[in-house]
Amino acid sequence: MTSLTHLIPAAQSVTTRGDETFVLDEDTTLTASPGLGGEERWLRMTLQAATGLPLREGVPGPRGGAADNSIGLHHDPSLPSEGYRITIRDNRTLIGSADTAGAFWGAQTLRQLLGPDAHRRALLRPTRWELPEAEIRDRPRFRWRGLLLDVARHFMPKDGVLRYLDLMAAHKLNVLHLHLTDDQGWRVEIKRHPKLTGIASWRPRTKRGHRASPLWVETPHGGYYTQDDIREIVAYAADRHITVVPEIDVPGHSQAAIAAYPELGNTDVIDTTALTVWDTWGISPNVLAPGDTTLRFYEGVFEEILDLFPSEFIHVGGDECAKDQWRRSPSAQARIKDLGLAGEDGLQSWFIGHFDRWLSARGRRLIGWDEILEGGPAPGAAVSSWRGRAGGIAAARAGHDVVMCPEQQVYLDHRQAEGDDEPVPIGYVRTLEDVYRFEPVPPELTAEQARHVLGTQANVWTEAMEDQARVDYQTFPRLAAFAEVAWSALAAPGERDFVDFERRMTVHYARLDALGVGYRPPDGPKPWQKRPGVLGRPLDGPPPPG
CATH class of the missing domain: 3.30.379.10 (Chitobiase/beta-hexosaminidase domain 2-like)
Incomplete structure (x- = not known):
């Protein structure tokens, strides 16, 4: 039937x-x-x-x-x-x-x-x-079946987050990774540091499209969740058996925080009082200073975060930390020397290690992007492997737990087809079938090492997604394919029956219609889903090895 x-x-x-x-x-x-x-x-x-x-x-x-x-x-x-x-x-x-x-x-x-x-x-x-x-x-294959929502680049109001929790539940996903802070905005109320919402949650203007686009929206963009909003989100998720894992990004991707509190930046290198919340995309050179002032500030942030989020894991980012300011900073270089660290990579490892110990002492576990492996991983840290699968393989072999989320397979901001009709195309072509054939457990791992793969996660980064319609289009129907990868253990990836999956999707599209999801149709975008004139990133060619 x-x-x-x-x-x-x-x-x-x-x-x-x-x-x-x-x-x-x-x-x-x-x-x-x-x-x-x-x-x-x-x-x-x-x-x-x-x-x-x-x-x-x-x-x-x-x-x-x-x-x-x-x-x-x-x-x-x-x-x-x-x-x-x-x-x-x-x-x-x-x-x-x-x-x-x-x-x-x-x-x-x-x-x-x-x-x-x-x-x-x-x-x-x-x-x-x-x-x-x-x-x-x-029964599920993995204990971690996740979706990352980037609400820092483009803010998603609370009702939108609650809606996505319902969509996750309908697909048996059980971890919402909420990317709350970045260069372009700070999205959670921290009572002891009110400028994080008073200043860091709003940028003066925003880019329309990818960073190659010349188009700007010349009005402030932003927003944040009050602590009561967060409690509501967490409770709503818990009722649906979804854990919300917060991400507070350190020591890179932190220009918004520095704009609000200039003392957090490398003041001996640049005039941090001149910084504003970043209004474009990419990797900002402005990173946190590795000093005691920064550590005490973020300990205060994390104390409030722990009160709001009961999750076992707390995500600290750790990715794409530009280290040029540290190289030029006398105080950063003095800290490297005083601690006997192996250069700037060792300094980042020390920074992450501090919060690994701090969180462990409070009964929580640190998780970060695979860059936290550089300079030596913190002893108790888990790793989100995004730059392919190599970081996840290295972490699992070293006895660290891993969530596999390689950009080459499960970054849902990447384009879904090569056609010029795709709205704001970003990155590699990743079709519905490509996502369906993704295998989270690398074959290079032994059975014992594979036990460290907690599961997998699809990531929705929102630089080029300014509203719910754009998020829906990029996320669906590929999230349905990902959900089957994360939940079902029916066949090896090479044996998965995509033809049967497409057959089942004929009914699932009607479910998505009923739920009001503006997914990408199988035959390409509808006229109102295209955005002519809004530039995306050029097609990147074949992806690097996973």
Whole structure:
């Protein structure tokens, strides 16, 4: 049946049980075992909105199972973490799981089984909602199934972030990496440093298109999340079994912070009081000074960040730190000498290592981009491998945990086709099929080393994405392909059936339509999705080795 054979991401196994169906009607009830009340409420609220059915609270059947004409959520300790089993037969549906996350992912699958209109909010109400008799068993391949949203380059209002959390949940993704600070803006309220939002959250103007474009928007751009906004985002994510990992970028990508607090910069090299929040793209030469003033300032920042984000991991960036100012700075050179460090790379390693120890002492773990390997990795650090897979391989071999997110495969700001119609093309061509065939675990790793691959993440950088429509276009449908890579363990990458995936996408596009996602159509951009005259980066040719 259509609903069984069009699941995305694909389930581990789907077994049909006959031609009968379970029909939802005015008398259908919804029940849950103790401890699954949150998942029951989400499912009831979602299905009530789509179907118009009351789905009243029912009484569990024998041994905790579903009663007649009911949907039941129950504990099944025999299942793996985040796994679930859906059994549809005898006029009832039962979702079994070992934990609350598994119950939630099972509820997401149940929603897909009801058809695309189950993703709407009461706009369309067919007279008949039915589920085919079947058994579905499923579990995730990776514990880290992530999406990075860059809200620093172009600010995404809170409601947009909540919307993306719902879209992530619909695709069984469970980590939102929120890129909160960069040269072009600071997006989180820090009460002890009010200029970070008073000054650093707004830039005087912004580039339209990539840095090659001559077009500017001559009005300030910015915004930030209050601490209450962040608490709301984190709680909303937790209800959907998504962890929010904040990124506070140090010691590079920090011009916005220096513009607000000039003492954070290399004052013995440049006049930092003349800096403003950066209004173009690329790598700024203005980086943090490696002194005690900077360390104490960012310790204060991270103290407030830890109060807001309960995540195990805290991301500290560490990428693309231009070191010319350190080379010319007498105070930076004196610190290198006093600490016996191996040059500027060693200085960055010392800087990151300080916060690795600081976070570890507070029960958290540091994660950073693969540049933190230069000069020697901090002992407890995990690595986001973005410059290909080499950094991830080196980190895993050294016993460090890794999240694989190489730009050559899963940077969703990169163009989706070679055609001139693609809006603001950036970087390499990465088609839907390219993303679908991405393999997060490098074959060079031994089985023991591969255990350090926590999972994978798709990154959405927003230099050329100024609004929700642009983010949707670049992110979808490729995020659906990525979600299957992150969740499903059906076949080796060379054996993945892209033709079958395309077949399943024919129904999934209708789900995305119902959810209001402005994805890139399979045959190319619609007229309103093109942006003639807005320049992007020239086609880069073949990607470097991964």
